[in-house]
Amino acid sequence: MFTNKLMRRQAIFAYLILIPGIIMLLIFTFYPIVRGLPLAFTDYSVVDTTHWTGWKNFKRAFSDPIFGAALKNSLIYIVVVPFLQIISILMAILVNNKLRFVQFFRVAYFVPVVTSMVAAAIAWKWVYEEQGILNYFLMEFGILDEPISFMVETKLALMGVMIVTVWKGLGFYMMIYLAGLQSIPTEMQEAARIDGANRWRVIWHITIPLLMPFVLLCSLLSVMGAIQVFDEVFVMHGSLGDPAYSTLTTSVYSYRIAFTDFEFGYSAALGLLVAIIITIISIAMFRFTRKGGLTYYE
Amino acid sequence: MTNEKREQNDQKVTVVALLMVCAMMISILAACGGGKNNEAGSSSSPPASGSSTQSASPSESSEAPKDITLQFWTISLSPNFDDYINGRIKKFQDENPGVTVKWTDLPYDAMEQKLLVSIAGGNAPDVVNLNTGMTMTLAGKNALVDMNAEATEEQRSIYFETLYNSAKLGDGVYAFPWYYGLSAFMYNKEIYEKAGLDPNKPPTTWEELRQHAVTIKEKTGKYGFVPTYNPPADLYFSGVPVISEDKKKIVINTPEALEWVKWNKALYDEGIVPKESLSADANYATDKYQSGQIATLTTGAAFLSRVKTNAKKIYDNTLVAEMPVLKSGKYHAGLMNLVVPVKSENHPEAIALANFMTNDESQLEFCKIVNILPSTKKAAADPFFTQGGDDAESKAKIITVKQAAKAQDFTLGVKDEGKILEPLWKNWQKMLLGDITPEEYLSQSESAAQKILDEVNAAK
Numbered sequence: 001m002f003t004n005k006l007m008r009r010q011a012i013f014a015y016l017i018l019i020p021g022i023i024m025l026l027i028f029t030f031y032p033i034v035r036g037l038p039l040a041f042t043d044y045s046v047v048d049t050t051h052w053t054g055w056k057n058f059k060r061a062f063s064d065p066i067f068g069a070a071l072k073n074s075l076i077y078i079v080v081v082p083f084l085q086i087i088s089i090l091m092a093i094l095v096n097n098k099l100r101f102v103q104f105f106r107v108a109y110f111v112p113v114v115t116s117m118v119a120a121a122i123a124w125k126w127v128y129e130e131q132g133i134l135n136y137f138l139m140e141f142g143i144l145d146e147p148i149s150f151m152v153e154t155k156l157a158l159m160g161v162m163i164v165t166v167w168k169g170l171g172f173y174m175m176i177y178l179a180g181l182q183s184i185p186t187e188m189q190e191a192a193r194i195d196g197a198n199r200w201r202v203i204w205h206i207t208i209p210l211l212m213p214f215v216l217l218c219s220l221l222s223v224m225g226a227i228q229v230f231d232e233v234f235v236m237h238g239s240l241g242d243p244a245y246s247t248l249t250t251s252v253y254s255y256r257i258a259f260t261d262f263e264f265g266y267s268a269a270l271g272l273l274v275a276i277i278i279t280i281i282s283i284a285m286f287r288f289t290r291k292g293g294l295t296y297y298e
Numbered sequence: 299m300t301n302e303k304r305e306q307n308d309q310k311v312t313v314v315a316l317l318m319v320c321a322m323m324i325s326i327l328a329a330c331g332g333g334k335n336n337e338a339g340s341s342s343s344p345p346a347s348g349s350s351t352q353s354a355s356p357s358e359s360s361e362a363p364k365d366i367t368l369q370f371w372t373i374s375l376s377p378n379f380d381d382y383i384n385g386r387i388k389k390f391q392d393e394n395p396g397v398t399v400k401w402t403d404l405p406y407d408a409m410e411q412k413l414l415v416s417i418a419g420g421n422a423p424d425v426v427n428l429n430t431g432m433t434m435t436l437a438g439k440n441a442l443v444d445m446n447a448e449a450t451e452e453q454r455s456i457y458f459e460t461l462y463n464s465a466k467l468g469d470g471v472y473a474f475p476w477y478y479g480l481s482a483f484m485y486n487k488e489i490y491e492k493a494g495l496d497p498n499k500p501p502t503t504w505e506e507l508r509q510h511a512v513t514i515k516e517k518t519g520k521y522g523f524v525p526t527y528n529p530p531a532d533l534y535f536s537g538v539p540v541i542s543e544d545k546k547k548i549v550i551n552t553p554e555a556l557e558w559v560k561w562n563k564a565l566y567d568e569g570i571v572p573k574e575s576l577s578a579d580a581n582y583a584t585d586k587y588q589s590g591q592i593a594t595l596t597t598g599a600a601f602l603s604r605v606k607t608n609a610k611k612i613y614d615n616t617l618v619a620e621m622p623v624l625k626s627g628k629y630h631a632g633l634m635n636l637v638v639p640v641k642s643e644n645h646p647e648a649i650a651l652a653n654f655m656t657n658d659e660s661q662l663e664f665c666k667i668v669n670i671l672p673s674t675k676k677a678a679a680d681p682f683f684t685q686g687g688d689d690a691e692s693k694a695k696i697i698t699v700k701q702a703a704k705a706q707d708f709t710l711g712v713k714d715e716g717k718i719l720e721p722l723w724k725n726w727q728k729m730l731l732g733d734i735t736p737e738e739y740l741s742q743s744e745s746a747a748q749k750i751l752d753e754v755n756a757a758k
Binding site: 046152237245260 | 410411414417418435436439440441572573574576577591640641714716717720723724725727728731733
């Protein structure tokens with residue numbers, strides 16, 4: 001009886017705490033999603049009369065070469081995920097040590113996360129330009145004979161933006177991994193060390209397997225982030241994904257379709273398609289790894 | 299009937315959803331610069347604003363004055379021109395008792411989104427400042443008032459005809475032209491001297507400019523200039539028709555076009571211009587010029603004031619000359635317009651305000667505080683434009699006014715112009731990067747643009 005009462009009180013308390021978040025989600029996420037769905041089947045343009053167009057927007061998407069290019073770039077963008085995860089795990093292990101000034105390093109690695117993406121992207125533009133710092137160093141060290149612009153070479157431009165994404169995201173994932181590292185029991189690592197395992201073997205065979213739930217969470221987050229990348233592309237290469245669509249991603253493209261071409265219906269259809277792709281990838285990731293979320297492997 | 303009802307319902311539903319998406323989008327873009335909402339007269343002196351309270355006056359209220367509030371939106375004019383705009387608004391309000399004008403200034407990037415959100419929310423502004431591209435897009439969506447139909451002959455007659463017709467779509471004209479800027483040729487005297495060139499002999503043709511740039515690169519290692527490409531307009535001003543008279547055929551694959559494209563391709567390949575000129579805009583060019591990395595600046599003369607503020611030393615070393623002209627002998631005028639959205643509830647008053655803000659007196663006063671040119675005949679004839687001091691800005695003013703007789707904005711005059719011209723922009727980059735040849739550029743862009751034009755014409 002007592003436990004029931006306590007449990008009930010706890011449950012009420014829990015719901016109370018959950019309510020504000022749920023309300024925000026309902027208003028700003030679920031409601032627009034549900035109401036936005038029908039948009040994809042119309043030619044809604046805000047100012048002109050709207051007509052029901054059925055599957056026309058979707059058919060158009062499948063034969064739209066620019067959307068194809070954007071989708072390809074968005075999928076290529078997933079390449080950032082392993083880099084992001086591996087480097088941030090290593091960074092987390094590094095700052096998890098009892099080093100001197102470790103607090104400083106933690107903060108330093110976190111600074112890019114709290115920097116405005118717009119400001120950072122503009123600064124990176126200067127780094128990449130033909131007369132930028134990167135070229136200066138590459139020429140100084142004799143790696144390049146002639147400066148190249150990392151902004152306008154079609155083969156390098158997207159990679160340049162990906163580096164910005166990695167740079168900006170590292171600190172965030174490092175923090176999650178750091179929390180993970182501090183939550184895993186240290187006995188196993190100690191036992192392994194007593195058995196004569198060296199540092200790398202401990203990391204590889206003990207730490208990383210124990211971190212696996214966090215790796216899954218972070219990978220999923222970064223895959224979704226990668227497919228939806230917007231800010232850095234938009235600021236560095238504009239709404240057309242300069243040069244020659246080589247940096248255009250699906251988010252930027254559907255933004256442009258909506259807000260410069262006024263084709264909200266088509267834009268909604270594109271958004272829906274991308275959402276479906278993300279869902280499929282996420283389910284595949286869960287399936288592939290069998291378990292997901294924050295459960296430990298036993 | 300039921301269909302109509304469903305349509306209306308759908309629209310309501312979508313409007314709400316869209317508003318939320320827009321709110322989120324705008325919050326992302328808010329970092330680019332905040333909008334500013336200025337109540338007219340708020341910065342004028344207290345006695346003046348005190349005397350202009352209309353509703354408090356009993357004599358006026360007994361005559362049942364109209365009580366209208368007009369929303370007036372501009373692009374990036376605050377805070378630099380607060381006094382000017384507020385002063386004009388006050389005069390308009392004095393001349394039109396019962397009409398209150400609420401002025402809102404928005405950053406360039408935020409204008410389209412904000413406007414859409416407002417129209418969708420049933421809260422459309424009455425007078426809006428748009429460039430010709432945005433004007434034509436919205437006009438194509440039937441969102442703007444046709445001035446030929448609703449404005450009076452007296453209101454329309456004050457503008458230069460060519461500029462007034464910039465916003466022409468079919469038989470309608472969807473804006474009053476406001477101000478425009480022209481490019482002037484601005485160059486760094488010091489770099490010219492270092493390169494062994496005579497600063498008193500600026501280039502008069504693009505080919506001469508190219509030769510100067512080669513010399514400058516050789517002697518100083520700096521770039522001579524940054525072309526800020528606008529392929530459709532560049533082609534048009536090189537004497538390419540771009541679109542046929544009957545607006546049914548895209549015409550860009552001509553010998554003049556090929557010559558211009560090849561010339562640019564060589565410029566890029568030979569490294570005479572920076573690689574980034576591929577996607578450079580006036581901001582990029584100005585940044586490079588004011589940091590002394592580039593010898594000349596070939597953008598709008600209004601950018602000179604930025605050089606003056608940011609790099610006084612470079613500004614003092616700046617000489618100004620007439621812009622080399624393209625084959626057509628005409629200059630591209632980047633025009634700003636005032637439009638009245640159809641959804642505005644006060645068409646006559648809104649048109650009157652748009653006309654007032656763009657009339658001779660308003661424009662002349664505006665031109666006196668910033669280097670822009672007026673779109674009205676009488677204002678342009680004012681002696682102010684032929685007098686000036688010795689500094690670069692005054693010279694730029696006199697030079698651009700001289701060029702004004704040869705100025706014209708460029709539009710296709712068809713719906714969805716931006717979409718139709720997009721292949722010309724995108725293939726331009728591919729061509730410069732060597733993915734396609736200049737010949738392929740013209741043939742591919744022509745057929746791609748033609749395809750979109752056909753779709754647009756078919757959808758009519």
